[in-house]
Amino acid sequence: MIEPxxxxxxxxxxxxxxxxxxxxxxxxxxxFVIEGVRLVEEALRSGVALSNLLYAPEQLxxxxxxxxxxxxVETLHGAAAATPEVIAAASDTVTPxxxxxxxxxxxxxxxxxxxxxxxxxxxxxxxxxTLLRTAEATDxxxxxxxxxxxxVYGPKVVRAAMGSHFRLPIRQDLTWxxxxxxxxxxxxxxxxxxAGRMPYYAADWRQSxxxxxxxxxxxxxxAARERAxxxxxIPMAGAVxxxxxxxxxSVILFEAARQRRLGRS
Amino acid sequence: MIEPxxxxxxxxxxxxxxxxxxxxxxxxxxxFVIEGVRLVEEALRSGVALSNLLYAPEQLxxxxxxxxxxxxVETLHGAAAATPEVIAAASDTVTPxxxxxxxxxxxxxxxxxxxxxxxxxxxxxxxxxTLLRTAEATDxxxxxxxxxxxxVYGPKVVRAAMGSHFRLPIRQDLTWxxxxxxxxxxxxxxxxxxAGRMPYYAADWRQSxxxxxxxxxxxxxxAARERAxxxxxIPMAGAVxxxxxxxxxSVILFEAARQRRLGRS
Numbered sequence: 001m002i003e004p005x006x007x008x009x010x011x012x013x014x015x016x017x018x019x020x021x022x023x024x025x026x027x028x029x030x031x032f033v034i035e036g037v038r039l040v041e042e043a044l045r046s047g048v049a050l051s052n053l054l055y056a057p058e059q060l061x062x063x064x065x066x067x068x069x070x071x072x073v074e075t076l077h078g079a080a081a082a083t084p085e086v087i088a089a090a091s092d093t094v095t096p097x098x099x100x101x102x103x104x105x106x107x108x109x110x111x112x113x114x115x116x117x118x119x120x121x122x123x124x125x126x127x128x129x130t131l132l133r134t135a136e137a138t139d140x141x142x143x144x145x146x147x148x149x150x151x152v153y154g155p156k157v158v159r160a161a162m163g164s165h166f167r168l169p170i171r172q173d174l175t176w177x178x179x180x181x182x183x184x185x186x187x188x189x190x191x192x193x194x195a196g197r198m199p200y201y202a203a204d205w206r207q208s209x210x211x212x213x214x215x216x217x218x219x220x221x222x223a224a225r226e227r228a229x230x231x232x233x234i235p236m237a238g239a240v241x242x243x244x245x246x247x248x249x250s251v252i253l254f255e256a257a258r259q260r261r262l263g264r265s
Numbered sequence: 266m267i268e269p270x271x272x273x274x275x276x277x278x279x280x281x282x283x284x285x286x287x288x289x290x291x292x293x294x295x296x297f298v299i300e301g302v303r304l305v306e307e308a309l310r311s312g313v314a315l316s317n318l319l320y321a322p323e324q325l326x327x328x329x330x331x332x333x334x335x336x337x338v339e340t341l342h343g344a345a346a347a348t349p350e351v352i353a354a355a356s357d358t359v360t361p362x363x364x365x366x367x368x369x370x371x372x373x374x375x376x377x378x379x380x381x382x383x384x385x386x387x388x389x390x391x392x393x394x395t396l397l398r399t400a401e402a403t404d405x406x407x408x409x410x411x412x413x414x415x416x417v418y419g420p421k422v423v424r425a426a427m428g429s430h431f432r433l434p435i436r437q438d439l440t441w442x443x444x445x446x447x448x449x450x451x452x453x454x455x456x457x458x459x460a461g462r463m464p465y466y467a468a469d470w471r472q473s474x475x476x477x478x479x480x481x482x483x484x485x486x487x488a489a490r491e492r493a494x495x496x497x498x499i500p501m502a503g504a505v506x507x508x509x510x511x512x513x514x515s516v517i518l519f520e521a522a523r524q525r526r527l528g529r530s
Binding site: 042076110119133134136137138139160162163164168199201234235236237238239240241243247248250251255256257258261 | 288307350395400401402403404411425427428429432464466499500501503504505506508509510512515516519520522523526
């Protein structure tokens with residue numbers, strides 16, 4: 001049996017730490033770090049290439065699900081056993097589950113004809129991750145992130161998205177000019193805005209549509225306004241002036257999904 | 266002119282810090298801390314009693330909105346000028362805006378006949394605050410927090426709720442037996458559940474309804490299940506197993522608001 005890695009100075013640990021910490025390194029290597037039983041399971045299921053997988057055998061074997069995963073990763077090329085301390089050093093989470101790996105940026109085929117989601121400088125990683133999870137749950141066909149949006153491969157986004165990276169086509173670092181070339185001729189391009197007159201539920205989401213979600217503090221950009229065909233409102237009671245970006249985007253995308261389900265049935 | 270407070274050891278600073286840090290102190294004094302121009306404005310507008318208000322005159326006067334607020338708080342009984350360092354010491358936020366105060370727990374009149382929201386051990390303060398903001402925006406008439414839910418007067422909840430505390434009746438620390446006595450005879454009591462058969466949008470939200478949102482990790486409790494008349498599902502595409510509690514609750518409450526608006530028009 002090969003000895004487990006015991007030193008946090010091991011080059012494998014250093015690589016994982018640099019991928020956690022530095023957007024530049026993630027970009028150069030086109031890798032990101034995934035942690036925990038569930039994300040590694042989902043990566044394996046989706047066929048994404050994993051490299052530099054480290055696991056703590058006893059820690060991993062402490063749950064039934066971890067045991068099953070252990071049996072798989074022990075035979076994986078490039079996987080190495082390590083101490084829980086080494087795993088913790090390579091992890092971004094407070095309570096690591098004994099497994100961490102570098103995953104290649106997924107390259108997924110885009111389905112046609114659904115809703116495309118544009119993140120227009122959404123800055124909070126938790127919001128970006130939550131919106132990715134909502135996008136997958138509501139059958140969005142592709143997500144485009146404009147420059148200024150939190151890195152979708154950053155650790156907090158990956159954690160909040162809970163595996164959506166493996167199933168949802170995402171493109172990022174886009175300028176608006178680049179986005180123009182990527183977007184097909186959608187029937188409608190929607191923004192939400194305090195001045196919007198059309199309630200989001202009055203839009204016909206069975207048409208091909210682009211939804212642009214804006215920055216938390218400043219809303220959508222001038223470039224987004226130029227491209228919008230309709231300004232939506234989210235009617236609100238009380239004295240609430242605005243919603244968190246992830247809540248607003250999710251409320252609209254689930255309404256779109258509702259309409260599309262009912263329209264299909 | 267009275268000299269501004271310059272010492273972070275001042276008893277006023279100590280009181281604010283203890284209210285920020287300790288649920289027990291908030292309970293005993295029935296107070297909570299609000300920070301920033303907007304929250305103090307909203308507290309004054311809603312008539313909530315403020316005590317121990319500290320403000321840094323120059324910092325506050327650096328914006329137009331702050332200037333207007335400064336003119337009001339200078340004449341307030343119990344308000345005192347302090348240095349920005351003292352305000353920072355009494356604040357929970359990273360970038361305080363030069364004003365902080367203790368506010369009495371609001372006592373608000375409950376409207377009849379709308380939707381009642383129950384938080385069943387929702388633990389994340391950000392989720393609780395977001396749900397309060399959504400509740401206000403969707404015309405929920407009252408929020409009940411079961412024991413185990415994050416303290417609604419904790420600093421993170423207060424920040425995320427953005428003033429909903431001043432307008433939305435909230436009761437907390439409730440046992441289920443206490444809740445039974447407080448809830449009127451609602452037509453329906455809804456929980457969401459992976460096993461739920463009825464999509465949330467198939468429910469008739471124009472009826473008087475209770476929505477129970479469960480704990481992030483464990484979902485709704487056995488006590489909530491006993492009381493539920495219907496189990497709802499949120500239909501999801503992809504491989505998404507569950508949504509964040511704040512997203513799930515918000516999606517359902519905005520659907521309820523949509524139905525109630527359309528039903529009224």
